Amino acid sequence: MRLTRYFLPVLKETPADAQIASHRLMLRAGMIKQSSAGIYSWLPLGYKVLKRIEDIVHEEQQRAGHIPMLMPTLQGADLWKQSGRYDAYGPEMLRITDRNDREMLYGPTNEEMITDIVGTYVTSYKALPLTLYHIQWKFRDEMRPRFGVMRGREFLMKDGYNFDLTKEDALHAYNRHLVTYLRSYERMGLQAIPMRADSGPIGGDYTHEFLVLAETGESEVFYDSEITDLSFGAREIDYDDKAQCQAVLEEFTSRYARTDETHDEAVFAEIPEARRRVARGIEVGQIFYFGTEYSEKMGAFVQNEDGARVPLHMGSHGIGVSRLLGAIIEASHDDKGIIWPEGVTPFHAGIVNLRQGDAATDSACDGLYNALIAAGLEPLYDDRDERAGGKFATMDLIGLPWRITVGPRGLANGMVELTSRRTGESQEMSPEAAVQRLAHIYADR
Amino acid sequence: MRLTRYFLPVLKETPADAQIASHRLMLRAGMIKQSSAGIYSWLPLGYKVLKRIEDIVHEEQQRAGHIPMLMPTLQGADLWKQSGRYDAYGPEMLRITDRNDREMLYGPTNEEMITDIVGTYVTSYKALPLTLYHIQWKFRDEMRPRFGVMRGREFLMKDGYNFDLTKEDALHAYNRHLVTYLRSYERMGLQAIPMRADSGPIGGDYTHEFLVLAETGESEVFYDSEITDLSFGAREIDYDDKAQCQAVLEEFTSRYARTDETHDEAVFAEIPEARRRVARGIEVGQIFYFGTEYSEKMGAFVQNEDGARVPLHMGSHGIGVSRLLGAIIEASHDDKGIIWPEGVTPFHAGIVNLRQGDAATDSACDGLYNALIAAGLEPLYDDRDERAGGKFATMDLIGLPWRITVGPRGLANGMVELTSRRTGESQEMSPEAAVQRLAHIYADR
Known part of the structure; x- marks a missing residue:
């Protein structure tokens, strides 16, 4: 992407209310x-990281x-009345009345709906195990966003x-989720520690x-320092x-690590x-095995091998996708701006042209830009007519790692300079070597 | 994907209310x-096509x-009051009051919000041209969904x-959108005819x-049959x-084609x-140049080359993403089920094992399954213990093209059979040849 064709409204002043x-x-x-209290538009750069x-x-x-x-984002109130959570949920649930006076709500979570879906279609143990998930917008009407x-x-x-x-199968699903979460956070450049939570x-x-x-x-957190070596x-x-998934659970949860x-x-x-x-810690996910609580209330039963009708064992497992952007930045920034981990950076590298309009420099930048794209990378080329x-400052602020x-x-x-945002270290090399180096860095991401 | 590990709840009976x-x-x-009137959960197969x-x-x-x-999906009412559409929109707008008694709504469209964003950050003609878009859930409280x-x-x-x-630049943006829409629909296997609409x-x-x-x-539509040859x-x-974009517009809109x-x-x-x-026709998109209507109301002005403050020329352009699934099926099905065009099929090919549990047949299916994945394709392998x-019937119903x-x-x-869902024609060939044929069919998609 060429910056002159992008929409990147960086601000010079620090916003007072943040x-x-x-x-x-x-x-x-x-x-x-x-756009409103606690509701945001994701401008192009933010949207890229979210994706x-x-x-x-x-x-x-x-x-x-x-x-x-x-x-869907909107749910009928009936499912929540069936589970008993419609009244229990309190003012954080955004309640809505449609034009036909039906009670609806903007879903804060989906236990009721997914249990209803599975209960409708799954009738035999043969369809199990089954784990379904979605990534969808939720609403929680926080008093003070x-x-x-x-x-x-x-x-x-x-x-x-x-x-x-x-229960045994459901605990395997629990362990499996723990493994997927550990992998996900590490790929995002984060160390996220599983801590025993309040059920x-x-x-x-x-x-x-x-x-x-x-x-x-x-949250205030208390832990054995050995856990951060894992x-x-x-x-x-x-x-x-x-056994493999259980061993991972034991490895990552046997040391003391708890919230207040x-x-x-x-x-x-x-x-x-x-x-x-x-x-102190930022919560970025939670896994939870809760047994047959919802399947009994919402009617999700199957026939087991003996022909008996039994309620399903369930768990729910969440990752705060939009919140993770904040968590990653809290864990990775300096006084000049953001420092994106390679796994989530919006662009793989920035190109800074020190003399825009100079034929040789422009041509070298164009060549580099095309070579990076040909190598499967996404560069952001600052082709504005502006001082170095x-x-x-813009590159440091938006935090591209290279x-x-x-x-x-x-x-x-015949040289360009490759600079690490994290260490600040620079190295001179040929444009070809810079492309190769970056292709290597991003090879397994 | 192996069907025994998937969630594909096909129904034998035809739903009465559809x-x-x-x-x-x-x-x-x-x-x-x-899940509620006019609100749906996208089960795994539907979600795949949507994606x-x-x-x-x-x-x-x-x-x-x-x-x-x-x-975001929810918007504050203030922006809509500024444009004058808050009262004009009528009961199809889902109005919501939050816990602090603020008036909000579930966005049916985003002219107000995007104009506010661009008006906030863009101050000079140098940042133009600019086209921003998003793919987001909308709500329209239809009386009879x-x-x-x-x-x-x-x-x-x-x-x-x-x-x-x-205006000239904005009309180029209009033409550019027409081109992108023509390309998009064709890739989905659809012929979508641009027809003059009511402004x-x-x-x-x-x-x-x-x-x-x-x-x-x-809609009832009236057109010159020559247009369907384009x-x-x-x-x-x-x-x-x-000039190139203008020529495409002229080519595709010069023949008579209008709705009622x-x-x-x-x-x-x-x-x-x-x-x-x-x-008769199904509307799947619309492009619209509307001049400075919204920029004047929402305050989106820039300085032009002479230093004068002028309102931006705007247009808005929509594609009905979820509706397209319905339109594609209406245009492409038979009495046995759906016939997906290759460009949007949820899986590239289905594998039917005629003798599940037979060591040689199972092993051939596994080999084929892995070879298709290695070729960059996504097969659905029906590995259930069921009659041929x-x-x-399941494969025909869900409509995989091959x-x-x-x-x-x-x-x-040493032979398997490759069958086209559209023509019903079958050909015997080696498994390797079947993989090669499919890789070729999907090569440029």
């Missing part, structure tokens, strides 16, 4: 614009055999639901939240293998003092 | 499930330099908006609707070239009788 770095930077980098995150979530869910679909997309009212979430014949009125031990450590996190890495997983809701000071005190950590300082600087002095020796 | 073929077939093929259509729309818009973004996704209440639409300095109270000659001929269409084909277009809203019997009568056609008749049948008799000679 309290945290990610909110400020998303506004300044021209990623979002608020990258969506794509990673889709890929990792489907890798595990989970099936994508799409439920704040922190930009981190606590918005209209937000994008991936929510998935597993349906299994037995609320339904009870049970089977729920974990995933938290990204960040000073601006809404990484999932590139290991191969057979998602049908119960489940923190137990006595257990924490048993960890060697040097490893005890108290910090302004171009560097910048190629092209100027007449370097070109005299 | 009046038209596409609605019946989408329900029977397990593509959608109604294919979305992808084509994205690709063709971006090929023309149009920039993707995303506006019917015909499945063809006239639903919650529907997915691509709406794009061009912002230009002059309503704003007036002007610059609006065309795109109609797909189908007996169940909601096709855009694989021609290369430079979207910056005004703009039909002129006297002009129609001048066409040689043998070429006069009266039929049931497997064929079926490979694998049975012990053919395998004895």
Whole structure:
């Protein structure tokens, strides 16, 4: 993309009402614009990152055999009355009356609807196991929306639901989701720690939240420092293998890691003092096995092998897709702007032309631009007629991980400069070498 | 995808309340499930086709330099009061009051919001031309939602908006959109004819609707039969070239083609009788140049080259993404089921195993399945333990354009059977040849 043909309204001033770095930077980098309290338009740059995150979530869910679909944003109230949550949900549920005076609502989550769908069509244990998911806009009418997309009212979430014949199968689905979440967050450049969560009125031990450590996190977290040494890495997983998935769960949840809701000071005190950590975290996902609660209420039963009619064992598993943009920026920025991890960057590299209008420099930039595209990469070429300082500041602000600087002095020796946004380090090399280096960096993403 | 691991709830009975073929077939093929009147869940097979259509729309818009973004589903009423449409829109607008008693609405379209965004950030003619678009869910509170996704209440639409300095530039954007729409529909296997539309109270000659001929269409259409001989084909277009885009407009709109809203019997009568056609059509898109109407009301002005402050020339251009599934099926089905055009098919080919559980047949099917995936294709393998008749009926119903049948008799000679859903013709060939043939068929899609 050539910047002169793009729509990237960066702001020079820091917006006064934005309290945290990610909110400020998303506004300044021209990623979002608020349209109403807690409701945002995703400007082109923000939309691109949102799509990258969506794509990673889709890929990792489907890798595990989970099936994508799409439920609508508006739901009839009847399903929620059946589950008993219509009255219980409180003022955060946006209630709507249509022209025929039917009670509706903007879905904050989809347990009722998906259970109704599966209950309608699935009648035999032979159709199991089954995990369906969607990525759809949700609404939660927060009293005080704040922190930009981190606590918005209209937000994008991936929510998935597993349906299994037995508790054992459903716990395998739980473990499988944990694996997919670990992989997804790592691909986004995040370390998200599974922490034991509060299962609320339904009870049970089977729920974990995933938290990204960040000073601006809404939760206080307590953990054994050993947990931050873990990484999932590139290991191969057979998602049908119960023992393999269980082993991952044990590896990633056996050390102490809890939020203030489940923190137990006595257990924490048993960890060697040097490893005890108290910090803050941002919740970016949650997995939850809740048994037959919804299937009994919504009528999702199947015949088992003995011909008996039994309720399905279910769990629901969510990733906060739009919120993740905020979380990633909170975890990865400096005073000049955003620093995108390679896995989610809106453009793979920026090209800065130091002397726009100079025939040789323009031609070198065009060549580089085309070569990057031919290598399967998406460059953003700053072809504006502007000073170098302004171009560097824009690139630093929007946070592309790699910048190629092209100027007449370097070109005299056949060289351009490749700069890492994260380290600030620059290296001179030929344009061909720069393309090769970037193709290599992005090869497995 | 193996069918035993998929969620494809096909129905044996024809749903009683579905009046038209596409609605019946989408329900029977397990593509959608109604959740409330005019509101549907997209089951996995339906969601896959929806995504294919979305992808084509994205690709063709971006090929023309149009920039993707995303506006929210809910909008504040204030913008609509500013444009004067809040009161004018009538009961089809779903009005919502949030917990703080603010007036909101579920967006039926986005002229106000996009004009506000561009008016906020764009101050100089140098940022033009600019075309932004998004694909987002809309809501229209139809009194009598019917015909499945063809006239639903919650529907997915691509709406794009061009912002230009002059009427001439805006008409080029109009022509550019016409070209992108012609290409998009053809890639979906549709012939959509641009017909002069009614510009309503704003007036002007610059609006065309795109109609797909189908007996169940909601509009009566009148056209010169010569227009159905036109096709855009694989021609290369430079979207910056005004003359080229203008020539396409003239080619595709110079023959008589109008809906009942703009039909002129006297002009129609001048066409040689043998070429006069009266039929029915389904509207699948519309392009519209409306001048400075919204930019003046919403305050989208720029400085021109002389330093004067002038309102932007705008147009809006829509494609009915979810409705297109219905239109495609209306145009392409038979009494056995759907016949997907290759460009939008949910799976590229189906594999039918005639003797599930037989080691040799299973192994041949597995080999074929993996070879198709290795060739970049997505097969659906019916690996259920069911009779051949049931497997064929399912494949015919869900409409995959190609079926490979694998049975012990053919395998004895090293052969499988490749069958076209459209013609019903079958050919025996080796599995390798079948993979090659399919790879060739889908090579440029």
